[in-house]
Amino acid sequence: MNKLSNPKKGPYLASVSANRRIGTRFYRLNLSFQHQAAEAFTNAIPGQFAQLDLSKAALPALDAIPQDLIDCSQRKILLRRPFSFAEINTENGQTSVDILYCVLGPATLRMTTLKQGDSISVIGPLGNGFSIPENKKTALLIAGGMGAGPLLHLAQFLSTNHPDIETIAFAGAKTVKDLPFEKSLDKISQTLDFSLAEFARLGINSLVSTDDGSAGSKGFVTECLSSWLEKNRLSTNDTVIYACGPEPMLAKVAEISQQRNIDCQVSMERMMACGIGLCQSCAVECKKDNSNETVYKLCCKDGPVFDAKEVFFGKNNL
Numbered sequence: 001m002n003k004l005s006n007p008k009k010g011p012y013l014a015s016v017s018a019n020r021r022i023g024t025r026f027y028r029l030n031l032s033f034q035h036q037a038a039e040a041f042t043n044a045i046p047g048q049f050a051q052l053d054l055s056k057a058a059l060p061a062l063d064a065i066p067q068d069l070i071d072c073s074q075r076k077i078l079l080r081r082p083f084s085f086a087e088i089n090t091e092n093g094q095t096s097v098d099i100l101y102c103v104l105g106p107a108t109l110r111m112t113t114l115k116q117g118d119s120i121s122v123i124g125p126l127g128n129g130f131s132i133p134e135n136k137k138t139a140l141l142i143a144g145g146m147g148a149g150p151l152l153h154l155a156q157f158l159s160t161n162h163p164d165i166e167t168i169a170f171a172g173a174k175t176v177k178d179l180p181f182e183k184s185l186d187k188i189s190q191t192l193d194f195s196l197a198e199f200a201r202l203g204i205n206s207l208v209s210t211d212d213g214s215a216g217s218k219g220f221v222t223e224c225l226s227s228w229l230e231k232n233r234l235s236t237n238d239t240v241i242y243a244c245g246p247e248p249m250l251a252k253v254a255e256i257s258q259q260r261n262i263d264c265q266v267s268m269e270r271m272m273a274c275g276i277g278l279c280q281s282c283a284v285e286c287k288k289d290n291s292n293e294t295v296y297k298l299c300c301k302d303g304p305v306f307d308a309k310e311v312f313f314g315k316n317n318l
């Protein structure tokens with residue numbers, strides 16, 4: 001995959017084409033870019049992100065604000081917020097970018113009121129995304145909760161540009177309500193069965209797990225991955241694992257891949273003030289040259305995607 005993205009990062013003006021609610025707290029925002037911005041975003045690499053200015057978006061009506069967000073809803077939005085891409089399509093010089101998002105605080109709350117025809121300022125694409133190492137035959141995508149977004153984009157990229165690589169998605173969440181996908185999820189099969197429509201339409205099989213067993217198999221997505229690897233003894237050299245989700249999940253995926261000597265890339269999340277390497281607010285502790293010493297790298301500039309072997313997830317992971 002071309003690691004070079006467009007050097008021009010905006011700010012660009014995006015037009016909102018749609019903003020659909022797909023779950024209790026999940027939405028899918030579709031932004032439309034034209035001209036130079038369309039060119040920049042058509043080349044965005046899965047795992048890269050954009051900084052959205054949500055300061056001018058309106059708050060929802062008081063009765064539409066979830067009880068637990070009423071206090072924080074009044075906070076001013078001083079900083080842009082980072083979001084990765086779930087899907088990118090280009091047609092007739094116009095690039096459409098889907099963002100899958102979860103309502104967590106004042107900015108994402110305001111994001112829900114964006115409607116068709118609204119404009120927002122976007123900086124991006126930023127950071128380093130996933131790369132496709134040479135000679136891989138199997139790609140395993142491990143999504144925890146909202147980590148699904150960039151892996152859906154990666155699935156789209158792999159099915160379009162690397163149809164020779166067999167791709168399998170593993171999606172996990174605490175409970176069925178925390179799976180950021182559309183359609184009826186409670187009847188999802190525990191087997192490879194094209195169970196998630198978003199992956200199935202790309203010809204990609206998926207496995208689902210929830211901590212409480214309300215969809216798919218019961219347990220962590222990392223347990224699902226381990227038992228799948230146990231059953232399907234793949235050639236480790238031919239396989240690559242990509243993961244995005246909560247940090248404890250990423251640490252476990254890194255451990256599993258290192259034990260089995262499988263290449264693995266993880267997408268890290270940090271609070272980001274600038275998103276372009278200036279404020280130093282997004283440090284990720286990394287191992288220095290495979291030694292026991294560590295150095296700090298910037299999630300926004302050196303990441304958000306890192307080689308799993310590089311990230312220091314804690315003492316147990318050295």
Ligand SMILES: Cc1cc2nc3c(=O)[nH]c(=O)nc-3n(C[C@H](O)[C@H](O)[C@H](O)COP(=O)(O)OP(=O)(O)OC[C@H]3O[C@@H](n4cnc5c(N)ncnc54)[C@H](O)[C@@H]3O)c2cc1C
Binds near residue numbers: 101
């Ligand atoms: C590279 C990158 C890509 C992202 N992609 C997506 C995406 O595709 N979809 C999506 O829904 N969210 C994504 N996020 C997270 C998103 O940026 C935050 O949820 C958003 O900024 C929250 O803003 P807020 O004002 O609504 O809530 P805030 O009040 O800012 O945050 C709500 C809660 O979430 C925690 N939080 C917020 N941002 C982060 C973070 N970056 N790391 C760890 N904890 C955090 C806060 O500590 C707080 O507890 C991404 C973050 C990064 C760094």
Ligand code: FES
Binds near residue numbers: 272278279301
């Ligand atoms: S967010 Fe400012 S340096 Fe990374």
